[in-house]
Amino acid sequence: xxxxxxxxxxxxxxxxxxxxxxxxxxxxxxxxxxxxxxxxxxxxxxxxxxxxxxxxxxxxxxxxxxxxxxxxxxx
Numbered sequence: 001x002x003x004x005x006x007x008x009x010x011x012x013x014x015x016x017x018x019x020x021x022x023x024x025x026x027x028x029x030x031x032x033x034x035x036x037x038x039x040x041x042x043x044x045x046x047x048x049x050x051x052x053x054x055x056x057x058x059x060x061x062x063x064x065x066x067x068x069x070x071x072x073x074x075x
Contacts, residue, residue, distance in 0.1 A: 013021065032038060 032041070
């Protein structure tokens with residue numbers, strides 16, 4: 001639970017935490033309420049995450065191949 005004073009400000013928090021809470025409140029205030037829009041946003045985020053995960057996996061595989069080839073050359 002977040003406590004606010006009579007001016008609408010959060011009290012008793014460090015400045016970074018205060019900024020984080022303010023951004024979360026702003027996000028919730030401006031979030032779409034339509035279920036279809038929310039579902040579309042979730043699908044877009046999911047596809048972005050999958051793309052990033054596959055990119056990271058490709059980098060790791062490429063790095064392992066380089067390590068193996070270097071080890072083979074040293075051996």
